[in-house]
Amino acid sequence: xxxxxxxKDSIPLPSLGHVIFGTDQLCDVSLQSSNSEPxxxxxxxxxxxxxxxxxxxxxxxxLNHLPIKEMAILSPGDIIHIExxxxxxxxxxxxxxxxxxxFKLNNNTDKDHLLTSVSGLRSYNKDSFGELTIVGDQNSFxxxxxxxxxxxxxxxxxxxxxxxxxxxxxxxxxxxNKANYVILKNGDYISTGDAKYCVESPGTSSFSKYxxxxxxxxxxxxxxxxxxxxxxxxxxxxxxxxxxxxxxGLIAIAIILYVLKNQ
Numbered sequence: 001x002x003x004x005x006x007x008k009d010s011i012p013l014p015s016l017g018h019v020i021f022g023t024d025q026l027c028d029v030s031l032q033s034s035n036s037e038p039x040x041x042x043x044x045x046x047x048x049x050x051x052x053x054x055x056x057x058x059x060x061x062x063l064n065h066l067p068i069k070e071m072a073i074l075s076p077g078d079i080i081h082i083e084x085x086x087x088x089x090x091x092x093x094x095x096x097x098x099x100x101x102x103f104k105l106n107n108n109t110d111k112d113h114l115l116t117s118v119s120g121l122r123s124y125n126k127d128s129f130g131e132l133t134i135v136g137d138q139n140s141f142x143x144x145x146x147x148x149x150x151x152x153x154x155x156x157x158x159x160x161x162x163x164x165x166x167x168x169x170x171x172x173x174x175x176x177n178k179a180n181y182v183i184l185k186n187g188d189y190i191s192t193g194d195a196k197y198c199v200e201s202p203g204t205s206s207f208s209k210y211x212x213x214x215x216x217x218x219x220x221x222x223x224x225x226x227x228x229x230x231x232x233x234x235x236x237x238x239x240x241x242x243x244x245x246x247x248x249g250l251i252a253i254a255i256i257l258y259v260l261k262n263q
Contacts, residue, residue: 004088018045076175077191090176097183101158124196150194
């Protein structure tokens with residue numbers, strides 16, 4: 001993981017540890033500031049499970065255009081603004097794989113949105129926060145621009161690969177890396193500058209047991225549909241087989257005792 005400062009310098013983050021940003025010479029990374037007073041502004045803490053930004057003082061810091069005050073979890077592609085500085089988090093180890101199969105941008109938006117645990121794009125947008133947009137074999141998803149500067153893109157299955165295509169001659173960011181036509185993988189973060197999504201595929205090791213997308217929870221909401229009559233007939237025998245066997249055994253013993261007694 002690394003941080004790109006003002007679209008120029010790239011600062012690598014330690015796999016376990018933190019980097020301090022500020023205007024003080026003692027900071028790990030020195031930022032430009034109109035305030036002449038040297039100070040530590042924030043740190044980015046990286047470990048195996050998450051990346052976190054911690055604010056040291058009451059600073060005016062924006063994360064993806066939203067103000068943060070103390071701490072926030074960071075994802076690849078997130079952009080931090082502090083005064084005239086822009087910092088972007090990049091995962092250089094998850095480069096998007098280019099797709100070469102023909103695919104047209106879908107202008108129609110699938111309006112069926114479900115809070116469920118099947119493959120799709122998890123929205124981090126304000127108007128649909130936390131919603132999972134379904135992407136299946138028979139449908140696709142198209143992101144509509146949220147502003148004039150936003151970039152539309154479409155996601156669909158191409159040759160069994162979840163594929164993203166954005167507007168011609170435009171780019172969006174996958175895990176902080178620029179892309180136009182790519183194959184998506186579980187855990188990829190999509191950023192357009194105005195919108196943010198995460199690709200989720202159930203059954204992968206990256207999900208917590210408390211996550212709605214954990215396979216143990218999938219069984220509860222995505223169980224197979226079977227015929228009710230078959231379920232009632234076969235299900236009763238299956239669920240009560242032990243008791244039925246015990247009852248038959250007791251009846252057999254009672255018959256044997258009765259026969260022996262009357263001989």
